[in-house]
Each structure stands twice: as structure tokens, then as C-alpha cells.
Amino acid sequence: MKLILSMVAGVALLGAAQMAHASSHREAPAISKDPSVDNTDVYAFVSPDNPTTVTLIANYSPAQDPAGGPNFYKFDDDALYQIHIDNDGDCVPDITYQFDFNSVATQDHTLYNIGPITSLNDTDWILRQFYSLDRIDAGGTTNLGTSLPTPPSNIGPVSTPNYEALATAAVQSLPGGLLSFAGQRDDPFFVDLGSIFDLLTIRPGAPGNAGGGIDGLGGFNCQTIAIQVPIADLTSDGSTPTDPASAAAVLGVWASANRPETLTLNGDGTQTYSGPVVQYSRLGMPLVNEVVIPLGQKDAFNRSNPVDDGQFLSFVTDPELAGLLNAIYGVSVPSAPRNDLVSVFLTGVSGLNQPVNGTACEALRLNVAIPPASWEDPLGVIGGDVAGFPNGRRLGDDVVDIALRVVAGVLVPGFDGPPNSQLGDGVDCNDRAFLSAFPYVGTPHNGYSHSGHELCPSGPVPVRLLSFELEAVENEVRLDWRTADxxxxxxxxxxxNSASVGPNLIPASSTGSGDYSFTDEVPTRGKYRYTLLEVHRDGTEHVLAQRDIDVRPVAGGLVLSQNAPNPFFGSSTVSFQLGTAGSASLSVFDVQGKMRHQKEWAHLEEGRHDYVLEASEWPSGVYFYRVKTDSGVKTRSMRVVK
Incomplete structure (x- = not known):
């Protein structure tokens, strides 16, 4: 006897677990029954330890209980897992990296393993999984590797005694400078699922910027595919852009899972797939389907292609979440149509990551010409870090807090103050530390000793340091830092160098968070170590951060400093340093791409230049300022407050 299940025209004819086509953490009705192809999160960022490359990560199979034996987790051998890149802004993939998996049972045993697994070739590991990796582009399909190994699930200290060594062995170096990985990792998405979906019951209470949330995915794992690719392999002209305004600098990224549309359940217990391959899930920008698309459209959204996302535009320009924030917490939000949300979630932000003549669609937009931040702000662009979300997405970006604040209108003048600018879910970091090298996603929890809903490993601290940047200009070092809590x-x-410089005490802000700047004149050029200490009320001190810097001539380059003061009202000074004499220009844009100010210099001498920017007539909000010279282009963000 056979039972045949099929999807025709995107509609499930018979309800069954294998028929879903939606994505993210159980965010659509159908995919909640088919986790192996549930595309939970996508990340795209310039690799911090190899900035001529981009790292692309897609996660599937959410909320894995690490103790899920005896049938531990793996990818679906019948599915094709894909990461798509659009390099010309039309929301159609120009390049696709495709992972195709194959499981092999080495022996006929009841258990997943019959002894400790100490290598990827260990004969005590019974059920292993391999994959082939293809690149699909206009030139056809190119195989990049076959029979590439995946690591086992992290079972426990006896079965997988040195798990991270197994995971490291599964990182594959491929021709052309590519790296690939596929296997189980800690689920890096951090969010208080319990409070968000209990009618936004933020704990311990609104606005949600003081901690106290419970990470609903803490202690759980997922399946990860990841690739690290030279930027020149992804751009439309084969270049590695250094100018953020370059037409080749912005990439669109999303992922999907595909499988034949018909499942046959055979009488002997086996199952087979047949028929045309269809898309079961797709995801680019986080939280769009989860909190923007209405329930009745969620499955259709993920069955569709990004190029057709115009049909969902009304849900972005008039989001239900904004109304809930107003109804539940009395947060005043901008009126529809919300064009500010269109730029963040669909088109990219003009002057930051919006492609030239691009099409609106749900894809991560990454400007590869913007280098990694020396210190990442989890609030990304709205926190002043232009290398963070929504310019791509890094593992540490707090997209829940960002999304809540953006939906509340912090990019719209008049809505950028409290409580809109303070909204959050009380979960500010992941429960597992991220790795400093590819594949970056943290070690998965093991089944023997894990506990659910684990929190940030460091626990609460007196001060949360959001950024700490050093910049040398001639014989001065400028130090900027941002804090919260x-x-x-x-x-x-x-x-x-262990000697106190500057004031004996730089007072903390009375508001509980602040931006600070201090300039130190060094006696000679050379290498220096700066230590930032927090001073407690009882007089004790604690090292908050430590950074090294080499003070030397600019040598032909361009250094653009953070404007000071920032945030500011009225006027602020933009400072930059030229390594060689030449022309220069300063341009300032708002988040809608409108140019607010431009200044050009036909000739400037080598050295430091300060320009006082007058913005007293500008609305409050986030702005981007760009200095362009004969030797390069640099972009930073600033914030006007009133």
C-alpha cells in the first residue's frame, strides 16, 4: 500500500509533515511540521578576520533538543539547501551555492554510535552524512567539492569527548580560497520567544532595555550551512570594491530549501520523493515573515520568490506590529505609509546599502566596501555601526531590539526618542560565545549536560560596552566609546601604557547610557596600549576594555573620525586626515537617501582637517556622512537629537 502526498500550485492537497513550504523558527503554519527544511536565519557579513571575503550562513532545523537521540539530527538527504546572491539589484539570483546531502550507515546497529567518536572517520560512528557543493551562475553549474564530511551531533562528553575538534575538521578548504562547513551548531538567534508571542509581554516590563528576558532558544541547536567566499567571486564586475558608492558594492542575499513536490509513503516503511523540485522555505531579512506578514499569507510568502515581493508591500508600509506597540504600551508610532520600513526591510538604505536602480524585495543587503567594525555595536546602524544590521547581518546583531525600535519609528523624525528608542525583549546576547574564525557560529550544546533557555554566559555586568574605537590623527589618539546600563x-x-591620562574621572551619564570621546596627545609616534576602566561608587575599578594602536603617519590614506559630539543638537565637528594633498568632498544623507549637506574642497593640504557641520534645522534621526578624496572613500553615521 502506498500513500502519495503532493503539493500542486503551492497548495497542500493532503496535510502531512513533509508538505510544508515556509520558513524561520516555526513562523508559518506549514513549516512548523517540517523542521528539516525550515530556514530559520540568514547571516551575511564581511569576514572580520579576512576582510577580502564575505561569510554567508544559513540555519535550518530550529530548536533542536541536544538530547534528541537515538535519531540525532542531520540534513534532509532529499532536500537541496541553497544560498543565493543577487549582485545587480534585480532580486533574481546571479549566483547560488547549493548543498546536497547524502547519509551513509557504515554498520547495522541500533544506536547512532557504539563508542566515542574521536574523528570524522571513526568506525564507532554509525550514521554519517556527506555533501556536495555546487556553484550555479550564468556559466552553468560548477562542482566545488564532493563527499565533504559533516561532524556528528554533539551527543555528550563520552560519545563526543572533543567535539570542537570534530567540527574544526569539518571545515573544508576548497579551490579559489573558499571555505565551507555544514553541520550542527548552537542556534545563534537570541530572543525572548515566550514574551514576544505572549502579546508582547516584555519582562520584567517595558520598554525592555534593562535585561531580564529569557532566551527562548538558549540551550538549543540548529543545522548550519556556511561558506566564506572572496568578494571578487560575488560582485557583478569581479572586483573587490573599496568605495561604498560603487555600483558593484551591494549584494542581496537570501537562502532557501527545495525538495521534490510529491512524497510517497511506502508500505515497507520507506519513503520516496518524486516530481518537480519546489521551494519549501526561503528567508533573507529576519523577522519579516514572523512579525510583518499576516498569518494567512505566511506560507504563500515563503513559497514565492523575492522578485515578486511587491505583492506583500502593504504589510510593510502598514505593519500590524506598530499598532500592537501602540495599543499595548501606548507607544506613539508614525502613521502609514511607512516608507522608512521599506528602505530597511526591502530596498536597502540609500547611501548605505541600497543597490543602484534596485528592486524591492526581502533580502539581506550587504555593502561589501564597508569594512568590519573594530568593535561591533549589537544595535548595528541605529547604534552608529554601519557594518551591522541592516547592512547585512552579523551573528551578534540584536535584530529583535533593532526591529522593535525601527517598527516603532526611530528612523522617523519625532519618533526617535524614548520609549521608542529603548524597546527590546530583554535578551541582549547569545547564550554561547561566537567563534573568532569561520564558521563563527558557537559550539552546539551536548545532550548530556545542557539545560534549556540558557542566558548570556557572562551574566549581567555593571556596564555594557557597545563600542570602543581608537583613531590616530598625527600625534593624537582619539578614543570614542559608547555604553549602556x-x-x-x-x-x-x-x-x-598603564599610566593614567586625561581626567581622573570622566563622569557617567545620568541617563544610564552615553557616548564619550577623549583625545590624548602622545609624546612620540609608536605603539600604545589604552585601557578603559569603569569606576564604581565604592571606589573600586574594573577593566572594561583594552586596545592597542600604532601611531604613525597616514602614508597616503584617508582617516575619517567619528563626529564630535555625537549624538548632537545644533553643530558637530567632522574631522578627517589626508595622507597626501588633494581634493575632497563631504556629503551627508538621511536614511531616505536625501542629501542634507555637501561641501567640496578643490585642494586640501596633507594632514588633519576639521569641519563644523551645522544641523540645527535638521529633524532628529540617523544620518550618514561620507568623505571622498583622491585616495579613498570613508563613511560613518551620526545622530541628531532634539
Whole structure:
């Protein structure tokens, strides 16, 4: 006897677990029954330890209980897992990397393993999985590797005694400087699922910027595919752009899972797939389907292609979530149509990551000409870090807090202050530390000793440091830092090579968070170590951060400093340093891409230049300023407050 299940024209004729086509953490009705092809999250960022490459990550199979034996987790051998890149802004993939999996049972045993697994070739590991990796582009399909190994699930200290060594062995170096990985990792998405979906019951109470949330995915794992690719292999002209305004600089990225449309359940217990291959899930920007697309459209959204996302535009320009924030917490939000959300979630932000003549669609937009931040702000662009979300997405970007604040209108003048700018879910970091090298996603929890809903490993700290940047200009070092949750301290103190410099106490902000700047004149050029200390109310001190810098001539380059003060009202000084004499220009844009100010210099001498920017007539909000010279282009963000 056979039972045949089929999907025709995107509609399931018979309800069954294998017929779903939606994506993210159980965010659509159908995919909640088919986790192996549930595309939960996508990440795209310039690799911090190899900035001539881009790292692309897609996760599937959410909320894996690490103790899920005896049938531990793997990819679906019948599915094709794909990461898509659009390099000309039309929302049609120009390049696709495709992972195709194949499981092999080495022996006929009841259990997943019959002894400790100490290598990827260990004969005690019974059920292994391999994959082939193809690149699909206009030139056809190119195989990049076959029989590439995946690591086992992290079972426990006896079965997988040195798990990270197994995972490291599964990182594959491929021709052309590519790296690939596929296997189980910690689920890197951090969010208080319990509070968000209990009618936004933020704990311990709104606005949600003081911690206290419970990571609903803490302690759970997922399946990860990841590739690290030279930027020149992805751009439309084969270049590695250094100018953020270059037409080749912006990439669109999303992922999908595909499988034949018909499932046959055979009488002997086996199952087979047949028929045309169809898309079961797709995901680019986080949270769009989860909190923007209505319930009745979620499955259709993920069955469709990004190029057709115009049909869902009304759900973005008039989002239900904004109304809930107003109804539940009395948060005043902008009126529809919300064109600010269109730029963040669909088109990219003009002047930052919007492709030239691009099409609106749900895809991550990454400007590969913007280098990695020396210190990542989890609030990304709205926190002043233009290398973060929504310019691509890094593992540490707090997309829940960002999305809540953006939907509340922080990019719209008049809506950028409290409580809109403070909204969050109380979960500010992942439960597992991320790795410093590819594939970056943290070690998966093992089944023997895990506990669910684990929190940030460091726990609460007196001060949360969001950024700490050093910049050398001639014989001066400018130090900028940003903090949150600093109400328990008196202030800060700075040391250079273990000797105190500057004021004995830089007072903490009375608002509980702040932006600070300090300039130190060094005696000679050379290498220096700066230590930022927090000073507690009882007089004790604690090292908050430590950074090294080499003070030397610019040598022909361009250095663009953070404007000061920032945030500001009225005027602020933009400073930049030229390594060689020549022309220069300064342009300032708002988040809608409108140019607010431009200044051009036909000739400037080598050295430092300060320009006082007058913005007293500008609405409050985030702005981007760009300095372009004969030797390069640099972009930073600033914030006007009123």
C-alpha cells in the first residue's frame, strides 16, 4: 500500500509533515511540521578576520533538543539547501551555492554510535552524512567539492569527548580560497520567544532595555550551512570594491530549501520523493515573515520568490506590529505609509546599502566596501555601526531590539526618542560565545549536560560596552566609546601604557547610557596600549576594555573620525586626515537617501582637517556622512537629537 502526498500550485492537497513550504523558527503554519527544511536565519557579513571575503550562513532545523537521540539530527538527504546572491539589484539570483546531502550507515546497529567518536572517520560512528557543493551562475553549474564530511551531533562528553575538534575538521578548504562547513551548531538567534508571542509581554516590563528576558532558544541547536567566499567571486564586475558608492558594492542575499513536490509513503516503511523540485522555505531579512506578514499569507510568502515581493508591500508600509506597540504600551508610532520600513526591510538604505536602480524585495543587503567594525555595536546602524544590521547581518546583531525600535519609528523624525528608542525583549546576547574564525557560529550544546533557555554566559555586568574605537590623527589618539546600563558606576578612567591620562574621572551619564570621546596627545609616534576602566561608587575599578594602536603617519590614506559630539543638537565637528594633498568632498544623507549637506574642497593640504557641520534645522534621526578624496572613500553615521 502506498500513500502519495503532493503539493500542486503551492497548495497542500493532503496535510502531512513533509508538505510544508515556509520558513524561520516555526513562523508559518506549514513549516512548523517540517523542521528539516525550515530556514530559520540568514547571516551575511564581511569576514572580520579576512576582510577580502564575505561569510554567508544559513540555519535550518530550529530548536533542536541536544538530547534528541537515538535519531540525532542531520540534513534532509532529499532536500537541496541553497544560498543565493543577487549582485545587480534585480532580486533574481546571479549566483547560488547549493548543498546536497547524502547519509551513509557504515554498520547495522541500533544506536547512532557504539563508542566515542574521536574523528570524522571513526568506525564507532554509525550514521554519517556527506555533501556536495555546487556553484550555479550564468556559466552553468560548477562542482566545488564532493563527499565533504559533516561532524556528528554533539551527543555528550563520552560519545563526543572533543567535539570542537570534530567540527574544526569539518571545515573544508576548497579551490579559489573558499571555505565551507555544514553541520550542527548552537542556534545563534537570541530572543525572548515566550514574551514576544505572549502579546508582547516584555519582562520584567517595558520598554525592555534593562535585561531580564529569557532566551527562548538558549540551550538549543540548529543545522548550519556556511561558506566564506572572496568578494571578487560575488560582485557583478569581479572586483573587490573599496568605495561604498560603487555600483558593484551591494549584494542581496537570501537562502532557501527545495525538495521534490510529491512524497510517497511506502508500505515497507520507506519513503520516496518524486516530481518537480519546489521551494519549501526561503528567508533573507529576519523577522519579516514572523512579525510583518499576516498569518494567512505566511506560507504563500515563503513559497514565492523575492522578485515578486511587491505583492506583500502593504504589510510593510502598514505593519500590524506598530499598532500592537501602540495599543499595548501606548507607544506613539508614525502613521502609514511607512516608507522608512521599506528602505530597511526591502530596498536597502540609500547611501548605505541600497543597490543602484534596485528592486524591492526581502533580502539581506550587504555593502561589501564597508569594512568590519573594530568593535561591533549589537544595535548595528541605529547604534552608529554601519557594518551591522541592516547592512547585512552579523551573528551578534540584536535584530529583535533593532526591529522593535525601527517598527516603532526611530528612523522617523519625532519618533526617535524614548520609549521608542529603548524597546527590546530583554535578551541582549547569545547564550554561547561566537567563534573568532569561520564558521563563527558557537559550539552546539551536548545532550548530556545542557539545560534549556540558557542566558548570556557572562551574566549581567555593571556596564555594557557597545563600542570602543581608537583613531590616530598625527600625534593624537582619539578614543570614542559608547555604553549602556551604566547606572551602577560613577564614571570612567583612561590609561595609556598603564599610566593614567586625561581626567581622573570622566563622569557617567545620568541617563544610564552615553557616548564619550577623549583625545590624548602622545609624546612620540609608536605603539600604545589604552585601557578603559569603569569606576564604581565604592571606589573600586574594573577593566572594561583594552586596545592597542600604532601611531604613525597616514602614508597616503584617508582617516575619517567619528563626529564630535555625537549624538548632537545644533553643530558637530567632522574631522578627517589626508595622507597626501588633494581634493575632497563631504556629503551627508538621511536614511531616505536625501542629501542634507555637501561641501567640496578643490585642494586640501596633507594632514588633519576639521569641519563644523551645522544641523540645527535638521529633524532628529540617523544620518550618514561620507568623505571622498583622491585616495579613498570613508563613511560613518551620526545622530541628531532634539
Amino acid at each position: 551604566e547606572s551602577a558606576i560613577l564614571g570612567f578612567r583612561m590609561e595609556r
